[in-house]
Amino acid sequence: MKVTITHIDTACVLININGFKILTDPTLDKKDRFFPQYVSSPLAFSKKYIDPAFSVKEIGDVDLVLLSHDHHSDNLDKKGRAFIKTVPLVLSTKDAEKRLKNPNTIGLEKWQEYNISTDKVKQLKITAIPAQHTNIKRLDKIMGQVIGFTIEWEGQVGGCIYISGDTVFFDDLYELEKKKNVGTAILHLGAGAFPYLKKNLRVTMNGEEAIKLSKLLKADTVIPIHYKGWWHFKESVASLKNEIHKSEINDKFLWLESGLEVELDYE
Numbered sequence: 001m002k003v004t005i006t007h008i009d010t011a012c013v014l015i016n017i018n019g020f021k022i023l024t025d026p027t028l029d030k031k032d033r034f035f036p037q038y039v040s041s042p043l044a045f046s047k048k049y050i051d052p053a054f055s056v057k058e059i060g061d062v063d064l065v066l067l068s069h070d071h072h073s074d075n076l077d078k079k080g081r082a083f084i085k086t087v088p089l090v091l092s093t094k095d096a097e098k099r100l101k102n103p104n105t106i107g108l109e110k111w112q113e114y115n116i117s118t119d120k121v122k123q124l125k126i127t128a129i130p131a132q133h134t135n136i137k138r139l140d141k142i143m144g145q146v147i148g149f150t151i152e153w154e155g156q157v158g159g160c161i162y163i164s165g166d167t168v169f170f171d172d173l174y175e176l177e178k179k180k181n182v183g184t185a186i187l188h189l190g191a192g193a194f195p196y197l198k199k200n201l202r203v204t205m206n207g208e209e210a211i212k213l214s215k216l217l218k219a220d221t222v223i224p225i226h227y228k229g230w231w232h233f234k235e236s237v238a239s240l241k242n243e244i245h246k247s248e249i250n251d252k253f254l255w256l257e258s259g260l261e262v263e264l265d266y267e
Helices: 078-084 094-100 137-143 172-179 207-217 237-245
Strands: 003-009 012-017 020-024 037-041 044-046 064-066 090-093 105-108 113-116 124-130 147-152 160-163 182-188 221-225 262-264
Touching: 090 094, 090 147, 094 105, 124 172, 172 207, 182 207, 207 221, 207 237
Parallel strands: 020 064, 064 090, 090 105, 160 182, 182 221
Antiparallel strands: 003 012, 003 262, 012 020, 037 044, 113 124, 124 147, 147 160
């Protein structure tokens, strides 16, 4: 079974499993040239500094989109919204299903499984994994529904693929460790924050939490994404990499170069 991953932009990666193509969190707009844009509301603004590695045409047809959430533009932007309408199936949150109103979009509850029939991958199964989009639990409803995903198939060796979605480290991730054997963990990082709204608010993991979660899951490969290219990512790339490099699990981290396809270790 050949499995490859290609980073395209922010949390947008293309996962190719034996020819079955999965795209995550489509952010396909070019960088902001002049003014900041709203990430979710007039109060939560940011600015994008990096162009996607591929255009919509270069990405081509995909079989499935895994959308962690639809209501923040660093996970689904204008071109991304147009793109998902062309995809046979989009799996996301229940709230996303209601808001997007696309017939191809299905919202999943936490831990809900969805089986996909395809000749390319036997018994392909997606599971919705809980995510918490803020380190201040009482603000969780305000930040809105987010989910992560696991990807599994028949005969999979080495553990499932886990995609964290925009989350901080929180209690439900201990349940993930009990329920799933994770071989590859794709983590949304960057320590996203809007300090002018609330000083200690953080909406994604930082390097310290990435290490903590990686140790908990005992993943063989950890792939950081969603950590550069936007103003609201408050942990610098240098600081994040330094935090990882000095850890005892540094050798498990795989840093992707945008636009470059990398093969993962799956038989």
